[in-house]
Amino acid sequence: xxxxxxLITGAAGFLGSHLCxxxxxxxxxxxxxxxxxxxxxxxxxHLMPLEHFDFYHHDxxxxxxxxxxxxxxxxxxxxxSPIDYLKIPIPTLKVGSLGTxxxxxxxxxxxxxMLIASTSxxxxxxxxxxxxxxxxxxxxxxGPRGVYDEAKRFQEAMTMAYHTFHGVExxxxxxxxxxxxxxxxxxxxxxxxxxxxxxxxxxxTVFGDGxxxxxxxxxxxxxxxxxxxxxxxxxxxxxxxxxxxISILDFAKEIISLTGTDQKIVFxxxxxxxxxxxxPDITRAKEILGWEPTVDRQEGLKKTYxxxxxxPEEDLYKYAHPRDFx
Ligand code: UDP
Numbered sequence: 344x345x346x347x348x349x350l351i352t353g354a355a356g357f358l359g360s361h362l363c364x365x366x367x368x369x370x371x372x373x374x375x376x377x378x379x380x381x382x383x384x385x386x387x388x389h390l391m392p393l394e395h396f397d398f399y400h401h402d403x404x405x406x407x408x409x410x411x412x413x414x415x416x417x418x419x420x421x422x423x424s425p426i427d428y429l430k431i432p433i434p435t436l437k438v439g440s441l442g443t444x445x446x447x448x449x450x451x452x453x454x455x456x457m458l459i460a461s462t463s464x465x466x467x468x469x470x471x472x473x474x475x476x477x478x479x480x481x482x483x484x485x486g487p488r489g490v491y492d493e494a495k496r497f498q499e500a501m502t503m504a505y506h507t508f509h510g511v512e513x514x515x516x517x518x519x520x521x522x523x524x525x526x527x528x529x530x531x532x533x534x535x536x537x538x539x540x541x542x543x544x545x546x547x548t549v550f551g552d553g554x555x556x557x558x559x560x561x562x563x564x565x566x567x568x569x570x571x572x573x574x575x576x577x578x579x580x581x582x583x584x585x586x587x588x589i590s591i592l593d594f595a596k597e598i599i600s601l602t603g604t605d606q607k608i609v610f611x612x613x614x615x616x617x618x619x620x621x622x623p624d625i626t627r628a629k630e631i632l633g634w635e636p637t638v639d640r641q642e643g644l645k646k647t648y649x650x651x652x653x654x655p656e657e658d659l660y661k662y663a664h665p666r667d668f669x
Contacts, residue, residue, distance in 0.1 A: 346372040346395060348413050350455075352403045352446065353420035355382030357525045358460065358518075361566050362417055363390055369570075371395070374409060378402035380434060381422050386525050403442040404434070413453040415573065418446045419460045421495075425488060425614065426531025432490040439494025440501070447505040447513075456512035458573045459502050461580060463519040464492045468618040473588075475624035476517065476580045486616040499580065506578050514572050519584025519623045523562030523643065524650035528658060533557070537595055538651045541602040542659055551613030553592025558622045560585035561643030564636040571632040584623035585636040601644050 349366050353359035354375025359382065366373050367390060375387060376399045390396040401407065403420050421438045422428045428435040443459060450457040466474045467482035482492045499515055506513040522534045529535070540547050560583070568583035589597070592608070599606050628634045 348372045349415040350374045351417045352376045355386050359419040360386035361562055365566050376401050381427055404437040407445045407449050413455045416446050416450050416455050416457040424530040424532045428491045429487055435490045436494045439498045443498040443501050450511050451509050458514035459498055461499050461515050461517045462495050465496050472620050473622040473624040483616050488616050513578055515580040516569055516572050517580050517582045520557045521560045521565045523647050537598040541604045541606055546607045546609040547595045548611050549595050549608050550611050554590055556588045556590050556620045558585055558588045561638035564638050568634045571634050577631050581628050582623040586622050588622040
């Protein structure tokens with residue numbers, strides 16, 4: 344059997360590594376690429392011995408060379424949490440822009456179909472709720488999130504241009520907050536921050552008054568949505584996320600009851616431009632892909648907590664200081 348060959352950028356990251364697993368399972372030859380700035384080889388070390396997995400330690404913002412045939416490209420390389428892109432703003436801008444351009448050039452040269460990881464951040468601090476794909480967003484280009492949001496907006500524009508001008512087969516997924524095993528404990532996101540704090544016996548830090556909302560999708564659901572979108576013939580953006588919306592304060596309380604601890608909640612200043620509400624309208628994903636989430640938050644959180652608890656204890660203390668936006 345000749346296997347289809349797929350390049351996955353950001354392969355050692357949270358989503359990239361789950362995608363590698365999925366495409367190995369589907370019988371593909373997977374080429375993983377990562378510069379390991381935010382990725383971790385631990386996420387893919389189980390794949391390294393496999394005959395049908397290759398790993399390239401490479402920064403996709405520089406020219407990409409892949410020998411041989413290539414059928415698909417999934418561009419998932421990017422810092423993806425607010426604390427990461429505050430720490431490394433320029434690589435964040437580069438991977439969304441130059442990295443995407445390099446991947447699209449490669450897709451054109453190889454005749455590959457390419458799917459890019461876009462984000463609900465393209466909607467910024469949305470004034471339309473829930474967000475559907477026709478909403479153009481409310482983004483502050485020069486705020487702290489601008490480096491991520493604008494890179495991703497540029498990424499979508501560049502991808503559409505390669506589609507319309509060069510005829511490259513492209514797919515755009517707009518990913519809403521996703522959680523699950525292999526999230527980084529120190530990435531500053533609400534879920535790993537709260538679970539890490541609970542496991543260390545620290546106060547839970549809620550930013551602002553906690554009335555801002557998010558809608559959390561379990562990683563397995565997201566991967567299924569991405570798989571279906573890649574296999575579809577639909578080139579317009581598609582939201583993939585779980586519409587079950589919750590305030591961050593209630594979410595913190597859920598984590599406290601999940602971990603069975605009696606942590607105190609402390610309130611910290613709300614970071615600049617932190618979106619007040621976020622919930623995907625998934626009508627398009629339902630209609631075009633027949634997709635909707637199947638894992639509810641209670642079940643997903645249990646699995647995620649089990650993962651974090653299984654990590655070596657020293658990892659908890661390496662990451663003892665979540666972001667502080669004073
Ligand atoms: N948040 C919080 N405490 C933390 C980390 C995050 O209250 O220790 C809030 C953050 O301000 C935001 C929400 O949780 O309103 C989700 O943050 P996250 O970084 O997970 O993702 P975002 O959706 O903002 O990109």
